[in-house]
Amino acid sequence: MGQLEVEAAEYSQDFKQTIVYCPKCGERHVHQAESWAVNAKGVFFNGTWYGFTCNCQQDVTFMLSFESVPMLVGKNYLVVRPAHSFGEIDGEIVNFEEQRTEVEVLPKPTTVIVCDGESETIEAIPEHLARDDWYAVRIVGSGKRHWLNTKGCQVILL
């Protein structure tokens, strides 16, 4: 019997638990990510297939599909950008590996310092950075401050 692929019906906000319905018999399965021991944090990752065998003997693989949730100032998150392809550049396919970054969300500034090489001026934050999917963050570990766009990323509260 071949494997059937299905999308997880629901998942918890912390990505530690998910509900999957068997595509053959419809049985409801509640899974804990820690059962897969995929990583120390015990969460399901986006873009990863997880497999189990249903009581009806059907082998099922499932994947989470998710939407980015808003991040809160002062909290720490693991931001996972799935592996993706950038397309073809000069005849070569350019692929990016999965990226995992631990960040602390900082209050978003309303102004930025613009340096033109001679003088520095304070200006209002550019329109694109003012949008909701851009965050001011501190990288945990290096302590560096960054702007981060979470579009297409999985955001896991730590």
Ligand SMILES: [Zn+2]
């Ligand atoms: Zn089944």
